[in-house]
Amino acid sequence: MWLILIFYGCLAVGTEAQSGKITAVSIIKGHNYPVESHYTRTRDDYILQAFRIPNSASCRRPGTKPVVLFLHGMTASADTFLLNGPKDGLPYMLADACYDVWLANFRGTRYSRLHAYLNPNKNEFWRFSFHELGVEDLATFIDYILQLTNEKTVNVVAHSQGCTTFLVLLSMRPEYNEKVKTAILMAPAAFMEHTSTLGQTVFRPYIMVSPDSEFLQHSKLRSHIMPTVCRLGSWSVCNLYLFLNGRPSSHFNTSVYPSLLATHPAGISTRQPRHFIQLTDSGKFRQYDYGRVKNLIVYGQKSPPDYKLYNVQPLSPVHIFYSDDDSSVNATDVRFLGSKLTSVVMNRITKPTWHHLDFIFAITVAQDINKPIIQILDKFSSK
Ligand SMILES: *[C@@H]1O[C@H](CO)[C@@H](O)[C@H](O)[C@H]1NC(C)=O
Ligand SMILES: *[C@@H]1O[C@H](CO)[C@@H](O)[C@H](O)[C@H]1NC(C)=O
Helix, strand or coil, rough: CCCCEEEEHHHHHHHHHHHCCCCCCHHHHHHCCCCCCCCEEEEEEEEEEEEEECCCCCCCCCCCCCEEECCCCCEEECCHHHHHEEEEEEEEHHHHHHCCCEEEECCCCCCCCCECCCCCHHHHHCCCCCCHHHHHHHHHHHHHHHHCEEEEEEEEEEHHHHHHHHHHHHHHHHHHHEEEEEEEEECCCCCCCCCCHHHHHCCHHHHHHHCCCCCCCCCHHHHHHHHHHHHCCCCHHHHHHCCCCCCCHHHHHHHHHHHHHCCCCCCCCCCHHHHHHHHHHHHCECCCCCCHHHHHHCCCCCCCCCCCCCCCCCCCEEEEEEEEECCCHHHHHHHHHHHCCCCCCEEECCCCCCCCHHHHHHHHHHHHHHHHHHHHHHHHCCC
C-alpha cells in the first residue's frame, strides 16, 4: 500500500528548472541541501507527496536522526516553510541540528493532486475538509515515514490548519498518540469563535453556497503575474490576496513576497474554509456539518459530534505557540484549546502586530520561534 515511487530530487529539478517554476525541490537544491521526493497512497486512494531533507553538511553527529514532520496551513504547502532559506528557515536549521526533516503536502495542494481514479478537474476529487487531511493524509504520512526510517516515533511541527489535522487525527484515531514524540503547534486552528479573516467575511457567501470544488488553485500564470502586480501595487494588498488574513504585520519579512506569490496559494477545497466557518458559527471544534438530514445518516445525530480532545495525548506535552495579535487564530480561542488538552505547555507571543504568518516569516523568527522549538525538540526527542 505504501510506496509507489521514490526518486531523488536531482531527477525532478532538471525539468523544473527548464520551465522556470519554483518548487520545493528547486528551493532546497538551491540552498545546497539534499532533497528527496516521496509518494504515498491514502486508504481512500489519494496519492500524496512529501519532501525530505535527509541530511545537512552542518550535521557532524553520527547515528540515527529523530524525524520531524512539518504540517502546513490552509492555502500553503511544504514551500511555505522553505522560503526563508537556511539561516532563518526551521527545516534547514533542524537538518543542521541533525534531524531527519520531512515536509508533508496535503491532498489538493500543488504537489498532491493525484488520485488512483478521481480526476482533480472534477468535483468528486474535492469532497474533503481538514477532517480527511487529519484522519487520512496525516496518518498515511506518519505510517509511511516510520516504516521507511525504522523509527518508532515522529516529532510534529505544525502551523495553523496543520495543527488542526494533528488534533483531528489524535482525537479520532488515538492509536496514533504513541507514534508522536513531541508536537509543536503554532497558531493552532481549532476553536474559531473569535476569528476574523477575509475568508470569514468577503469570501463567506461564496464559500457557503459553492459545491465542494477546487478553490484558490495554484496556477502557473497567476504565479508569474501576481509578483509583478503586487510590486506595482502594495505588498500588503497582496498579503490580503494571499492568505485572506487581512492585518498588516510590522514583523513580516517582505523580501519573501516574490517567492511567496510565485508559490502560493497552493490549492484547497471549498469544504476546508466552509468547515472552519462552521466552527466559527458553532463555537465548537467538531466534525463537518452536512445539515440535519445528512448528519443523521452520517453521524446518527442531528448535529456533528465534537472532536474528543481528551484523546490527544502524545508521548510528551503538546507545545503551543500563539500570539495576542493573531486575528486569524485568536488568543482567547487558543487558551480555550489549551484548557481542553491533558498535557500542554503554552508559549505566548506578546509582540504587537505579531500575526498569523509571523510564526514562519517574521524577521526575528529564528530567535523568537525556531530556536525555542529546537530546544524543545532536543529536550524531548532524545528521551
Ligand atoms: C480576539 O477576540 C477578542 C474577543 O472577541 C477581541 O476583543 C480581540 O480583538 C481579538 N483579537 C484579535 C487580534 O483579533
Ligand atoms: C527574508 O526573506 C529572504 C528571501 O526569501 C531571505 O533570503 C532572508 O533570509 C529572510 N530573512 C529572514 C530574517 O528571515
